[in-house]
Amino acid sequence: VGDEPPIELEGLELALQADRAAYEPGEPVTLTFVITNTGGTALHFTFSSSKRFDILVERDGILIWQWSHGRKFLQVIDELILEPGDSLTYELTWPQVDNTGNPVPPGEYEVSAAFEPEGYRLESPHLMIRVKEAPLEGHEAVKELDGLKLVLWTEKESYPAGEPVPLKFEVINIGSIAAHFIFSSSRRFDLLVKQDGRVIWQWSRGKYFLQVFTEVVLKPGESLAFGARWPQVDSAGNSVPPGSYEVLALLTAAEPVESAPLMIEVGD
Numbered sequence: 001v002g003d004e005p006p007i008e009l010e011g012l013e014l015a016l017q018a019d020r021a022a023y024e025p026g027e028p029v030t031l032t033f034v035i036t037n038t039g040g041t042a043l044h045f046t047f048s049s050s051k052r053f054d055i056l057v058e059r060d061g062i063l064i065w066q067w068s069h070g071r072k073f074l075q076v077i078d079e080l081i082l083e084p085g086d087s088l089t090y091e092l093t094w095p096q097v098d099n100t101g102n103p104v105p106p107g108e109y110e111v112s113a114a115f116e117p118e119g120y121r122l123e124s125p126h127l128m129i130r131v132k133e134a135p136l137e138g139h140e141a142v143k144e145l146d147g148l149k150l151v152l153w154t155e156k157e158s159y160p161a162g163e164p165v166p167l168k169f170e171v172i173n174i175g176s177i178a179a180h181f182i183f184s185s186s187r188r189f190d191l192l193v194k195q196d197g198r199v200i201w202q203w204s205r206g207k208y209f210l211q212v213f214t215e216v217v218l219k220p221g222e223s224l225a226f227g228a229r230w231p232q233v234d235s236a237g238n239s240v241p242p243g244s245y246e247v248l249a250l251l252t253a254a255e256p257v258e259s260a261p262l263m264i265e266v267g268d
Contacts, residue, residue, distance in 0.1 A: 011039020147175025
């Protein structure tokens with residue numbers, strides 16, 4: 001890896017990019033490393049092997065994975081001339097494993113790239129990516145809309161009469177730009193339960209919310225999550241009869257966002 005600190009070379013720009021900021025567990029992470037001569041003169045580099053670059057993945061300052069680990073490189077002297085305006089591009093994937101081949105756990109990872117000609121260790125700015133928690137098992141309704149993924153989840157498709165129904169609503173930015181939401185109160189979401197097209201229960205009914213305008217910015221890969229329970233009653237507090245019920249979740253911004261309907265059966 002090299003313990004010496006990275007150095008800079010005037011006229012050389014290093015950029016490291018991932019195709020997004022957050023990934024599902026086990027999903028390969030696509031990385032692109034671009035080296036550009038932004039100066040006015042040609043840059044000359046010498047290499048002592050066929051290895052030109054490396055990629056490192058760290059967590060909490062500990063090296064987890066290195067692209068060159070276990071690879072064999074041809075031992076040959078080679079020269080490279082990078083003319084003004086020219087670029088080198090390397091693309092590869094990190095398969096979300098450590099150097100022993102074991103899958104990595106969810107969490108934040110720091111990725112860096114290094115260009116390694118003789119006499120230099122030129123390092124890119126570091127990149128933070130996130131490995132998400134494993135998806136919850138259960139029953140869910142998923143909808144994608146304008147760069148957002150809306151997930152409404154519960155534990156199972158049917159519940160015995162009277163058993164509270166846990167509900168989770170998640171809004172995920174799966175796009176490439178930040179999403180902005182304006183709220184006119186402290187209420188961020190709502191849950192509706194319908195039967196035969198008629199709303200019989202609403203989570204926010206009877207609750208009080210602070211009247212204040214706020215803006216929430218959801219960057220690519222980030223998410224908002226909300227949770228509540230439907231106690232299997234209607235808005236008057238009466239127990240609901242057995243049957244089919246439709247649940248909807250809302251992000252209650254100035255421009256509301258609605259989930260796909262989630263169907264639940266209440267038994268005898």
